[in-house]
Amino acid sequence: MNGSKRTPLRTPQAYPEHALPPGVQKLPRPAALVKAQALAFLMFEKPDLDATAAFLADFGMRQVARDGERLLMRGAGDAPASTWRGVASRSRYGRGLQRGRRGRLARLEAQVVGAPPAGRRGAGGGSGVELVDPAGNLLAGPGQQTLAPLPLRAPLHPHTNSVGLLPRINATVRPPLEPAAIARLGHVVLQTVDFANMAQWYMRHLGLIPTDVQYLEDGTPTLCFFRLDLGAAPADHHSFVLAGGIEDKYEHSAYEVVDLDALGQGHNVLRANGHRHMWGIGRHVLGSQLFDYWYDPDGMEFEHYTDGDVFTADHPTHYVPLELASIWAWGDDVPASMGVRRDLGTLFKVARLLWQGRLSLARLKLLGRAMGRPRPWL
Ligand SMILES: [Fe+2]
Incomplete structure (x- = not known):
């Protein structure tokens, strides 16, 4: 390639809240009613529990219980097991659930401390509180049983040889060929049509802290990575993510491996x-x-991860332009399904939102531009 035509490489920029570029709006932070202490587990409804169980076992979860209607799977940590409930429907995953409360594609469950906010008591009684977010997702806690931790193999990094650092002499690296044992549920990501309202609700009801806020070209916050407020204890960069978009839906959940x-x-x-x-x-x-x-098996996304950032509660919120570039530093290109879809179903959803007044043409254009940009390093 001719050197003069080479594209300059770049890395995404991030701005601390006290030094925002002109026109970038701060995400308002309401007072918190309670502070959630953990993202404990998730609940799903599935048409084929056998196929789901086989996938989850290969994904590295361990089965706690299984009957005709219910599958409980856990990681090695002490968090309560996640639940997959069978639904007698051959229709696709999303549709089966939409018959109930709108948006109940996945149920979030978070352990909360402090005085319970306005909400109804859990069906099981005790101190459990159920909350329903503005999109219809059910949140509950505390009251679920924690589990005795299971053994995990030790991490290999202390034995990593590098330049000037040779901890491994006369020894080899032979990690076992086995499913990536899940240590714990790390985070869940939801797409929402009403980002501003949902973000306020989660900060107010769970005390979540915005770690990184992403904004559109007009300076409007439209995606946020939230962490738990654990005070001086380190919390994951995000336990919960809200992504402004054209529908209310589960995007993915992520599980930490060694x-x-x-x-x-x-x-x-x-x-x-x-x-x-x-x-x-x-x-x-x-x-x-x-x-x-x-x-x-139904096309829902599940993520393995390791080596994530952690921050204490006093770490300042940062703001980052929303673009595909901010999603990944290296690796294969983002799959097309994560970018802008141009199919009939998407067109229908967009038309309905425009007609309902829940989406403007200007915002649609900005969302499209943000997610239509090329690789992060260009
Ligand atoms: Fe993720």
Whole structure:
């Protein structure tokens, strides 16, 4: 290639809240009613529990219980098990659930402390509180049983040889070829039509802290990575992400594994057993995780990750322009499904939102421009 035509490489910019570029709006922070202490588990409804169970086992979860209607799977940590409930429907995953409360594609459950906010008591009684967010997702907690932790192999990084650093002498690297054992649920990502309202609701009801806010070209916040307020204790860069878009839906959930070798060997196991790969292995920018994304049998996204950022509550919020560039630092290109879709279904959704007045043409154009940009380093 002619050197004079080479595109300058760049990395995404981030601005602390006290030094925002002109025109960038701050995400308002309401007073918190309570502070959630953990993203404990998720609940799903699925048409084929057998296929789901097979995928989750290859994904590295361990089965706690299974009956005709219910599958409980856990990681090695002490968090309560996640639940997959069978639905007697042959229709696709989303539709089966939409018959109930709007948007209940995944139920979030978070352990909360402090005085319970306005909400109804859990069906099981006790101190459980149920909340329903503005999109219809159910949140509940506390009151669920924690589990005795299971053993995990030790991380391999302390034995990594590097320039000037040779901790491994007369020894080899032979990580076991097995599913990437899940340590714990790390985060869940939801798409929302009403980003501003949903962001306010989650900050107010769970005390979430915006770690990184992403904004459109007009300076409007439209995506946020939220962490838990654990005070001086380190919290994951994000336990919860809200992405402004054209529908209310589950995007993905992510599960921590021990190290990069677990991620890689887990990739081999999933691939060998015929599961559908989505994206990876690569490294994210916001959160810095090494990632690998897979589809479950119904096309829902599940992420393995390791080596994520952690911050204490006093770390300042940062603002980052919304573009594909901010999603990943290196690795294969983002799959087309994560960009702008130009199919009939999308057209219908957009037309309906425009007609309902929930989306403006200007915002649609800005969203399209943000997600239509090329690779991060260009
Ligand atoms: Fe993720």
